[in-house]
Amino acid sequence: MINRNKLFLFALILASFNLRPGITSVSPVLHGITKELGMSSTSASLLTSIPLLCFGFCSLFASRLANRYQSEKIITFSIACIGIATFLRVFTNSSIYLLITALLIGAGIGVVSPLLAGFIKSYFPENAAPMIGIYSTSMVVGASISIGLTTPLQHWLNDSWKNGLAFWSIFSLFALPLWFMVIKYSRTHTNKALQKRPASLPLKNKEAWLLTSFVGLVTLLFYCFAAWLPAIVEEKGGTSAFGGLIGTISMIAQLPATLLLPSLLKVIPSRRLWITFFTLSVIIGLSLLGFTNLTPIVSSICLGIGGGGLVSLTLLLPIDKTTSPIEASTWSAMTQAIGYMIGAVGPFIIGFLHDYMGSFVPTLYLLIIIGFIVILLGWKITKPANVKQEGIAIK
Template identity: 80%
Template sequence: MKLSNRNKLFLGALILAAFNLRPGITSISPVLNEITKGLGMSSALASLLTSIPLLCFGFCSLFAGRLASRFQSEKTITFFITLIGIVTFARIFTNSTIFLLITALLIGAGIGIVSPLLSGFIKNNFPEKAASMIGIYSTSMVVGASISIGLTPPIQHWLNNSWSNGLAFWSILALIAVPFWLMVIKSSNTHIESQKIKSTLPLKNKNAWLLTAFVGLVTLMFYCFAAWLPAIVVEKGGTTELGGVVGTIAMIAQLPATLLLPSLLRAVPSKRFWITILTLSIMIGLSLLSFTNVTPIISSICLGIGSGGLVSLTLLLPIDKASSPMEASSWSAMTQAIGYMIGAIGPFIIGFLHDYLGSFIPTLYLLIFLGFIVILLGWKITKGEDIEEEFSIE
């Protein structure tokens, strides 16, 4: 894949932006036990550290297109990556539950604006390579999530054994990304185009709603185990260190699925097939945790492969069907906005049920059941495999 120097800059900026879209959320899970003890939080309250940014993510996605139309997409992305970095660094001053929840809210808002705009950025600058760029974009997010889960505990120990210092460390990713985006702004020529196109959400499109429901349940399942998998491992008798390792492996296991998805789709173009296979992988991982004493590492690999591929598909479908960068941003904004609001409910429900039932096992049964619904929705939105017609944009 040959790229001009300009597009190499844009690709580098895309990767660095994607690195910033998960650590503010995923770095919480490996130190969640220390946070709950240090701040005296219940499991339900602690789950809000994941649910609140997802809710904000969803709500703020609704405004991404409007902001891009008014201020230019690249400038908006740069501003909100800077916001994510500043707020992440501010976690070093955490001394209360409220303060930490506020940082989660603001980080979620920044992610909610940046994420759909990156879909439009891909559509505008790499229209013929969208699938490959989505693979790189998704892989970069997974890398960001993986390193934040795996390295937050040791970084915490290196930085005066402080979990707040460990969380704040990830602001370095924004510090690296912002200079690249300032160069992108100088090189971009999309300002006039984006000002002329009115951004509207496809709220009257039935297929958009089906896709949104699909995105919502995929997101819910992913963030439930992203938030609670280390704690589930500990409840089953594992150490805190093993919980962190399992969480990291689950994230790393997403890499093959996200990176290879474009090639897999070329080999077997049926999205229905891949939705089914990837969802079954998640259900197998959950079943191993629920019904066996097999090492949770195997479960984490199944969860990672399945979720990595499904999340990539949720990013690719809106871009494939859009006829312009702003349209891609609008469809991505709708599916991510409402979808991530649905997803935000998941970690809280898991935390609440754990407080009420005293065990994570019944919550795993619930997630396995949701897997069947994801498959049914996947079959519905890929009916006839002719997605060009099924997802025509109004």
């Protein structure tokens, strides 16, 4: 007899693996893509920006789809869409075609991501915190593997970046059989409470907008260096393989931050301190990358630790700020949807400025300034409050 909890755990992990490679696998082979398809840096940046825009937009409709058709079925269908769109990249013959696959991948990710959080709340209510840790860590692992292996796969698979990108559809092939089993073993009853009209987004709440701005700028920082770090390393004289390695190191460096943050918050619960610490880590990484000749490995570690910690905090803060599950879900929907749309602008701006100025260095100045704005917003949204989460005062 199948152990349902183990089945659902492995299904969660494999689903999480699918949520980043469609975006992060592009950056190691971006130079080859732009050269073969004749894309400018600005148009190439859309390969990251378009999925993020779709991510934000589609997340607004995920819960409605789940309520109507069953969450597990929508997750399974969306993983299949991600896998098919990723595989179709093997037939890429124009920049428009590649951008369409990016749009489909982003739409699939936008639906799956919020539904996996609900999946955890539904089937692991007593272990939500560690399961969210497994969820976020699995995403980082998937991103790290795709960044590190896309360039070698390109060389092994007929020296084609198309084959290297399409290879990552393999994650969906592993995930789908488990999710068909999840549908079979999932709860068959309908929760009538979920059929009610969804709570409205806190669009008139100033603090919600501050938090959304914070999430947006953190997302912008994260995906700017996720998309362009290998290209920046190449501009500084590194090879494409070395650029891919640097991107992988940056992703792997996120793991300690995502895994240890819950324990760190128990020791020092101040959100302000950790927002400041992780953002300064990003600022230091950007400064070392742009203004010193120190090996990019050090910069990538700083960027990874800072980025991983900040992204984890963006998942936690909406819960801190709310007092009920329904309220938390509406805040999370708003911060992720609008925040990721804000973040999607970042890679496009970096590509445009690179085309205009011919160098990535001026863009690093801009990202450093944004980093200091993140600290200011972080302090603004973490004013001492009476809300408590698991017995820890919010500071």
